[in-house]
Amino acid sequence: MFLLNRHPDHRQPLTKEDAATLGTAGADAAERFLAARDNHAETPLHALPALAGELGIGALHIKDEGKRLGLGSFKALGGAYAVMQLVLEEAGKRLGRTVDVAELQSPDVKVIAAGMTFACATDGNHGRSVAQGAGLVGARSVIFVHSGVSNERVAAIARFGAEIVRIAGDYDQSVREAARVAAERGWTVVSDTSWPGYERIPGLVMQGYTVIVREALKRLPEPPTHVFLQAGVGGFAAAMAGHLAVMLGQGRPRAIVVEPARAACVYATAKAGRPIAIAHSKPTVMAMLECYEPSLVAWRVLSRIGDAFMTVDEEDAVSVMNRLARPSGDDPAIVSGESGGAGLAGLIRVAGDKKMRAALHLDAGSRVLIVNSEGATDPGRYAELVGMTPEEVVRVRQPA
Template identity: 70%
Template sequence: MFLRNAHSDHRRALEPADADMLALEAAADVEHHLQYRDHHAETPLVSLPGLAAATGVGAIHVKDEGQRLGLGSFKALGGAYAVIRLVLEEASVRQGRTIDMAALHSSDVRQIAESMTFACATDGNHGRSVAQGAQLVGARSAIFVHSGVSDARVRAIARFGAEMIRVEGSYDDSVQEAARVAEERNWTIVSDTSWPGYERIPGLVMQGYTALVREALRQIPAPPTHVFIQAGVGGIAAAVAGHLAIVLGDERPVFTVVDPARAACLFETARAGHPVKVPHGEPTVMAMLECYEPSRVAWRILSRAADAFLTVDEEDALSVMRRLANPVAGDPAVVSGESGGVGLAGFLKAVADPEVKAALSIGKESRVFVVNTEGATDPGRYQEIVGASPAEVLSRGAA
């Protein structure tokens, strides 16, 4: 399904609070924070000239977040960043002076962090980031996972010392349970989705994602003309779209949000013109995107900064994993998890449909940008789908 953005706010400037959250100054603060993180390195921008030629466009660039901060996902930029910011803010309040990242591991800050517990609901990647952030500062974490989260992903979170809490039902059920328990126990919720009265912390999570956009704009030969970004609750899509709108202004690219057809909460929100909750149905293989209600903050940004909305099917997601693992001649192999290549899957679906291709003005000069949002966060599942282990895929090098 394809839908142009017909909202009355389309192409308007972001609201001031959202513009501040995604501004250049805020993004610079995120990059300053990253200088103090272990395993920090800019993730690669991968060029796919073979696929570009095969699809009739000028260039395709993939920002590969599969090794971000050792966590295997772009989410490493969000949850941990929010946790650390919140600890430093609390330390600043208690000590009556501004506490910077340089003092993060001081005994005074650690003592304050030890009195704090951070909680969230997750499909896997966000919870891993929150748990890692809590461990880094000496705080506690409690991570709520729904019944669809694999045991491998639960173990990957638990290794950071998190208390793991299983919740029957969907991701949205785990969000509600996390909020309820956190209020009872005076824990701090660090969610990547927002709801009325709860926006600042999800805003910090989204702010963390701006680092990958800053890196990509430095790495890419010329700004993209078309961007396809996948969405669960919409945080990564809104962060990328909003920051590009601020940085590039009238020269910003045509931006398409890509949803799983089985959990198309942003597509249906765009169709309705206001946030809607879609009914639960059959689970999607795109587990990190299986969300049935959008983030209010993300929708507010996307209603202005997104140009179109597109859904992809289960086989689209599986096919793009295999395609990245077995690339066309001249392209490097890329390890992409079940949700990682969904933006690229959206582009491939768009360029194969003459009406959608024309609606998005995709042509031979188009420069396409997508984000591989995760690597093989469940290696066993990855091998089942692709037919090779992540290490085997990476050993292939360029095709």
């Protein structure tokens, strides 16, 4: 499925609130917090000229978030950042002064953090980030996981000291349960999706993701003309496209939002012209993108600067995992999890379709940016789908 954005808000400026969240000051704040992390390192940006040639485009770059902060996913930038911001804000209220990120490990702030509990629902990656952030500041975390989250992903969250609550049902039901229990017990919900009356914290989560754009623009030889962005509830796509729009203005790239056909709530929302929930379908292999209701904040951004919306199938995602693990020419091998290569799957589908290419002005001069949003966050599942372990992929083909 493929749909150009026909919303009346398309190409209109971001709201003042969203421009502030995703603008320069917000990105500066996210970078300051990131710099305070002990294991911070910029993630690699890979050029794939051989694959670009196969697809008939001028350049293809992939930002590899599988290397981010030891968590294997871009989500490491969002939940943990929001947790640390919220702890400092609470400390500021109680101490009666502005509290800087450099004070996170101070005794006064640690005492305050120890009395705070952060809760969220997750498909795996966001919960790991919230749990890690809480652990870093000495707070408690309670993570709600639905029936589709693998035991390996649950164990990865629990390693950060989180309390795990398993619920029956899907991701959206776990979101509602996390919000209900947190309200009863006075916990703070750190969600990557938003709903009426709950927008600021998901905005902070999105703000953390702007670091990806900052790093990519520093390394790209020229700004991209197109960016293909995977979506679950839409927060990542909105953060990336929003910050690119702020930084590049009229020269921003065309932003194409890519979802699994089995869980395309943003596509359905774009088609309807308003946020809607979709019926649950069969589980998708792209588990981190299996969401059935869009984030309201994300849609507000994407209705303005999302230029097209599309879906990819199960086999597309698995094919990309294998293609990146066994690259052409001198392209580097990249370990991409089930959801990590959905943006590239979208590009490959568009590149092979004359009508979609024309609609998006994708041609031999196009410069495309893709984000590998996760590495092998479930190594067992990765090996099953690719036929090699992540370690074998890295050993066989180191980047030049």
